[in-house]
Amino acid sequence: MSLIIALLAVVLILLVYRIFRYKHIISRIPSPKGLPIVGLAAEILQDDSVALFNRFRKYAKDHKGIYRISLMFYDIIQIYNAEDAEQILKGNIHQWKGYDYEILENWLGTGLLTSVGEKWRTRRKLLTPAFHFQILQEFLICFNEETRRFVKDMNENIDQCQKDIKPCVISFTMKTICETAMGLDDIDESNVVDYKIKMKKYVDIIIKRTQQFWNRIPFIYNLTAEAKREQSLVSDMHKFSRDIIINRMKKRSGSTIKRKRVAMLDLLLNSKETGEQIDMEGIQEEVDTFVFAEKAREEVENIFQGEDRDCSLEDLSKLEYLECCIKETLRIYPSVPLISRRCSENYTTATGYQIPEGTIMTLHIFDLHRDPKIYPDPEKFDPERFTAENSKNRPPFAFIPFSGGPRNCIGQKYAMLEMKTFFCGILRNFKLEAIDKPEDLIFEVDFVLSTKNPIRVRFVKI
Numbered sequence: 001m002s003l004i005i006a007l008l009a010v011v012l013i014l015l016v017y018r019i020f021r022y023k024h025i026i027s028r029i030p031s032p033k034g035l036p037i038v039g040l041a042a043e044i045l046q047d048d049s050v051a052l053f054n055r056f057r058k059y060a061k062d063h064k065g066i067y068r069i070s071l072m073f074y075d076i077i078q079i080y081n082a083e084d085a086e087q088i089l090k091g092n093i094h095q096w097k098g099y100d101y102e103i104l105e106n107w108l109g110t111g112l113l114t115s116v117g118e119k120w121r122t123r124r125k126l127l128t129p130a131f132h133f134q135i136l137q138e139f140l141i142c143f144n145e146e147t148r149r150f151v152k153d154m155n156e157n158i159d160q161c162q163k164d165i166k167p168c169v170i171s172f173t174m175k176t177i178c179e180t181a182m183g184l185d186d187i188d189e190s191n192v193v194d195y196k197i198k199m200k201k202y203v204d205i206i207i208k209r210t211q212q213f214w215n216r217i218p219f220i221y222n223l224t225a226e227a228k229r230e231q232s233l234v235s236d237m238h239k240f241s242r243d244i245i246i247n248r249m250k251k252r253s254g255s256t257i258k259r260k261r262v263a264m265l266d267l268l269l270n271s272k273e274t275g276e277q278i279d280m281e282g283i284q285e286e287v288d289t290f291v292f293a294e295k296a297r298e299e300v301e302n303i304f305q306g307e308d309r310d311c312s313l314e315d316l317s318k319l320e321y322l323e324c325c326i327k328e329t330l331r332i333y334p335s336v337p338l339i340s341r342r343c344s345e346n347y348t349t350a351t352g353y354q355i356p357e358g359t360i361m362t363l364h365i366f367d368l369h370r371d372p373k374i375y376p377d378p379e380k381f382d383p384e385r386f387t388a389e390n391s392k393n394r395p396p397f398a399f400i401p402f403s404g405g406p407r408n409c410i411g412q413k414y415a416m417l418e419m420k421t422f423f424c425g426i427l428r429n430f431k432l433e434a435i436d437k438p439e440d441l442i443f444e445v446d447f448v449l450s451t452k453n454p455i456r457v458r459f460v461k462i
């Protein structure tokens with residue numbers, strides 16, 4: 001008996017020693033003031049999604065590129081400077097994603113976004129050809145078609161987007177991803193609407209869970225009513241992606257596929273048919289992951305000269321100013337405002353702080369893109385920042401809307417092509433006037449940058 005007590009005492013002493021050592025090292029990183037022991041846990045727990053978003057912005061203003069949030073026994077390092085971001089993202093050391101991704105596994109499994117190690121490498125290799133330049137050329141047909149449809153809908157119902165642009169844009173991107181990557185050209189609009197509603201409810205549950213540190217332990221969380229609601233929403237969202245796969249499989253067997261383009265989903269299905277690289281569960285993981293981005297007008301008009309024809313790749317390559325506008329938008333409003341990584345070994349950041357192995361590091365792209373040393377007057381929308389001349393001396397990781405390094409966004413070129421085609425189509429038909437000003441936007445924490453209130457844009461026919 002006394003031996004057991006002695007052993008327990010040793011384990012306890014070692015544990016306390018580890019916590020003290022960890023806290024001693026990590027406490028050199030500046031931190032907003034919190035309560036003893038619980039740190040900022042109690043305050044963060046009370047935040048709603050808007051307050052949490054604003055809390056991060058305030059902390060970023062109060063610190064210089066790096067700070068620490070202390071939550072009971074562990075700390076999360078918040079990073080928003082280009083040097084540290086480069087060090088973390090560039091190499092192969094810190095490729096393990098943070099805890100926030102693990103709680104998505106119920107929905108996304110361990111698909112490309114959430115997987116690590118050999119599984120990630122194999123999937124990345126398998127899916128990369130789906131974003132090859134020649135494939136993207138084929139996607140342009142769909143982007144042009146959907147942009148024409150969007151313009152037509154706008155002409156018929158111009159009030160719709162004036163109430164809120166977000167649902168219109170989400171519908172457009174959902175349709176294009178389903179058609180291009182999944183090869184589905186007859187998606188039911190009502191299913192998309194239903195999917196979006198379910199997704200919003202799911203996001204709310206997940207964000208709450210990340211705030212409640214005790215719910216990070218699966219055993220405790222799984223006993224809650226929220227866990228059951230989450231499971232039911234995930235089942236519904238999985239039905240949506242399963243239907244996409246079944247639909248495509250039916251089309252393949254009935255040879256009713258019109259275009260010769262190989263959709264990303266076909267690459268996955270081919271791989272399943274010919275080898276053992278991926279099974280049905282793996283395919284579903286990837287489908288779930290992918291279903292989840294006045295001077296300009298003159299430039300567009302100079303190229304098209306009033307002709308009513310589709311955009312070609314050559315046209316798009318000439319739209320340099322439009323590209324600067326898109327980049328400046330992604331700088332101020334990065335669609336993915338933060339990403340996270342788990343520190344795989346003890347290391348010292350480029351800014352000189354020691355970070356112990358296992359620590360979660362959050363990279364706040366939103367704040368990194370507002371570094372006044374790199375972007376003077378950072379809130380000002382100024383596309384000229386992205387001309388070739390003005391970009392040439394910028395540190396490479398000072399603009400990372402698509403992340404960087406080996407785990408950067410696989411859909412980066414796809415997204416740029418889609419956005420350029422879309423805006424080109426819009427600018428040829430409408431003048432856009434913002435009804436809401438940037439300062440009216442109420443941002444909230446979500447998987448992607450999101451506002452609580454509508455974003456209203458006036459479309460004026462030209």
Ligand code: HEM
Pocket residue numbers: 097112113114124177181289290293334335336339340400401402403406407408409410411412414415
């Ligand atoms: C404006 C549009 C987009 C933005 C700003 C964006 C941004 C990002 C970012 C920041 C990451 C890194 C995530 C992390 O490290 O945790 C990422 C990864 C990823 N993105 Fe995108 N993305 C966009 C569009 C797309 C599109 C259109 C697709 C698919 C067609 C896509 C597919 C992916 C995938 C699969 C990953 C995971 C890659 C990996 O870990 O190997 N993204 N994206």
